[in-house]
Amino acid sequence: MRPLGVHTSIAKGVHLSIERAHKLGCTALQIFSHSPRTWVRGPIDDREAGEFRRLRRCYGYEHIFIHSSYLINLCSPDRTTRERSIEMLLYELKVADKLGVQYVVLHPGRASGQSASEAMEKLRRSFRIIEQRWDGSAGILLENTAGQRGDISSRIAQLAEIAGSVTGGLVRGLCLDTAHAFQAGYNIATPQGLESLEEEMKRYMPGYRIRLIHLNDSKAGFNSGLDRHEHIGRGGIGIEGFRVFLSYPFFRDIPLILETPKKSEDDDRRNLLAVRRILETVEQSMR
Numbered sequence: 001m002r003p004l005g006v007h008t009s010i011a012k013g014v015h016l017s018i019e020r021a022h023k024l025g026c027t028a029l030q031i032f033s034h035s036p037r038t039w040v041r042g043p044i045d046d047r048e049a050g051e052f053r054r055l056r057r058c059y060g061y062e063h064i065f066i067h068s069s070y071l072i073n074l075c076s077p078d079r080t081t082r083e084r085s086i087e088m089l090l091y092e093l094k095v096a097d098k099l100g101v102q103y104v105v106l107h108p109g110r111a112s113g114q115s116a117s118e119a120m121e122k123l124r125r126s127f128r129i130i131e132q133r134w135d136g137s138a139g140i141l142l143e144n145t146a147g148q149r150g151d152i153s154s155r156i157a158q159l160a161e162i163a164g165s166v167t168g169g170l171v172r173g174l175c176l177d178t179a180h181a182f183q184a185g186y187n188i189a190t191p192q193g194l195e196s197l198e199e200e201m202k203r204y205m206p207g208y209r210i211r212l213i214h215l216n217d218s219k220a221g222f223n224s225g226l227d228r229h230e231h232i233g234r235g236g237i238g239i240e241g242f243r244v245f246l247s248y249p250f251f252r253d254i255p256l257i258l259e260t261p262k263k264s265e266d267d268d269r270r271n272l273l274a275v276r277r278i279l280e281t282v283e284q285s286m287r
Contacts, residue, residue: 001279003028003063003255006268010034014044014099015051018059024268028063030105030257033095036070039084041091049098056100063255065141065175065212067105068092074126075109075119075152085109086126089140096138103141103211105175108162110150119152124165131168139172141211146220146227147184154184154225156197160204173209177259178245179216179230182237185223189241191248198250215242215256215275231260231267232274239278247282 005026008017014031021029034041056064069092072085092104111119142162147154153162163171178188187193201210217235220226233239245251260271 005029018055030065073109075123097136141175143175146180147225156200173211175212177214179218182218194248
């Protein structure tokens with residue numbers, strides 16, 4: 001089966017995220033480098049980083065991703081927020097290099113009362129600064145958003161404009177969130193909707209690949225513009241919708257990470273099981 005995992009905690013040591021993923025039977029995982037809701041961040045020491053790399057080799061994890069802080073807004077109208085966002089993203093990239101992680105997943109930002117053109121210009125300036133200061137090997141995956149007020153990255157054409165403004169190869173591809181796509185008006189639960197999404201990818205972003213899928217059901221309705229995740233099969237996409245999506249050739253073989261609601265590891269187990277069952281039926285239908 002294709003790589004499948006969940007977002008795992010780094011509590012009491014970043015290396016323990018790999019142990020937690022292995023315990024759940026994951027073949028991929030995603031982590032935060034620190035608490036995503038605070039600007040405060042502490043260094044990851046060499047011992048932790050070394051143990052992370054050792055466990056990664058031990059369990060054979062090829063697909064590990066870092067999700068950047070929720071506070072980052074590279075196009076904020078507030079200069080201080082933009083500056084802090086730049087520093088935070090550079091920190092995330094440095095952590096990725098230290099851990100041997102190839103990609104940092106990024107929500108580019110929100111217009112926050114500006115016009116889309118004003119926000120995009122600030123975003124370009126922020127990326128230029130980051131490119132001038134970053135000389136490591138890790139890169140960025142741009143993630144689509146749900147289309148909430150102020151979003152500038154919910155449509156493929158918008159993501160293409162953002163990626164095109166970064167000239168130094170810092171953006172390496174996309175992370176497609178299924179809930180966000182559904183909420184932004186891409187009906188990924190139908191073959192017709194998937195064909196339309198594929199056409200937009202090929203039209204606007206021919207030089208970029210989808211390198212990660214956040215597989216989440218949607219608690220909010222289709223084209224609602226509301227970012228609300230739900231357990232697999234319990235939202236608007238549903239089991240049949242995910243079967244259609246995971247069967248579609250353009251989106252096959254891309255690593256899957258679940259960001260479904262979690263009160264305990266049992267929630268992760270149930271959602272992983274639901275996806276594994278869907279993948280089994282997809283594989284059987286392909287034989």
